[in-house]
Amino acid sequence: MTGMNNTVKRKLIQLAAFGFTNTHIGNFAAGKLYTGKWKQFCNPGLHCYSCPAATLACPIGAMQAVAGSMQFNFSFYVVGFLLAVGVLLGRFVCGWICPFGLVQELFYKIPSRKCRLPKLFTYVKYVILILFVIVLPVTATNYMGMGKPAFCQYICPSGTLFGGIPMTATHPELRTTTGFLFGLKMGILLLTIIASVFVFRFFCKTLCPLGAIYGLLNKVSIHHLDVDKSSCIQCGKCARTCKMDVNPVTSPNSAECIRCGACAAACPKQAIQLGFRNHSK
C-alpha cells in the first residue's frame, strides 16, 4: 500500500458512496421521496428506496418487487445487474460502497468487548436469500397474483432505519398504522445495532441476502485478492487482522471477504495484493 493509508482511503470512499446514494437529504424534513428517473436504476449496495434521501432503488427490494408483480415472476433486469456488479467487484461493494455496512462499522467503533461468531451463523444469509427474497415473493401471492417483498417486510433493518423511522416521524397518518410488524422490524433493527457494537458487521455476516449473492460471486470476481505464496512467511498476521474471520492465505476468495484490504495492509511481506490485475506467481 502506497500513498494514503488503506483505512482512511476506504472510509473516504464509503462516505462518498453514502453521500451519492443519499443526495436528496433535503427530503428528510418533508418526509417525501425522490421520484426522478434515477430511481429506475439499482444501487449496488443495500439501501432502502423508501429512504427520503435515496437516489437509487434497492436491488433486493427491486428484485422482490418485480418477481412479486402481476406481470413477472423473475427479474432479468435486477438479476443481470447484480450478476454484472458481482462479477466485476464481488463483495468489494460490501466493504467500500454499501451504506448500511458503513453504519454498522460506525457502531463497531463504540468501545466494548469484541466477539467472533461461529461459522454456522454465516450460512443464515443464504437461507434468507432463498426463502425471503426468491421463494416467498413469488409463492405467497394474493388473489391478483401479487406477492409481497418478504425480506423488506419482515427483516430488513436498513429499511427500518432509513425508511421506516424517517417516514413515520414525518407522517402522523403513517404513525397510526404502526403495529406488530413495525415492532418486529424495530426489534430486528435494535438487535442488529446492539450486535454490531460487539460483532464486526453482524448484519453483513449473518443476514444480508445481497452479501450472500456477492459472496458467491467472490469466487469469480474480476476484483480479487491474490496471495504470493513464495513471499508469504505464514506469520498469520493477515488472518488475525481480518474482522470478517477469513484466512486470506488459505481462502483468498472466501464468500465472507469484503475486500477491505486490512490483510494486505497488515502483511509484513506485501504478499497480499488486492485489485483487478492478476498478481499471483
Place this chain on the structure above:
Amino acid sequence: MKLSTPKRTILQCAFLLAAALMIVCGINRGEQETVWNKAANICLECIGLG
C-alpha cells in the same frame, strides 16, 4: 476451490455476457418501470407498515 486463471477468465466473460443479455431482456420487458414505480412511491412493506 481455487480456479485456474484461464477458467476464471472464461467464467467471468460468460457471466458478464449473461448479465448483459439479462439486463437487455429485462429492459425489453419493461421491468425498469416496475422498479421505478415501486421505488418512487412509499413502500409500506419496506418500512414495516404493510
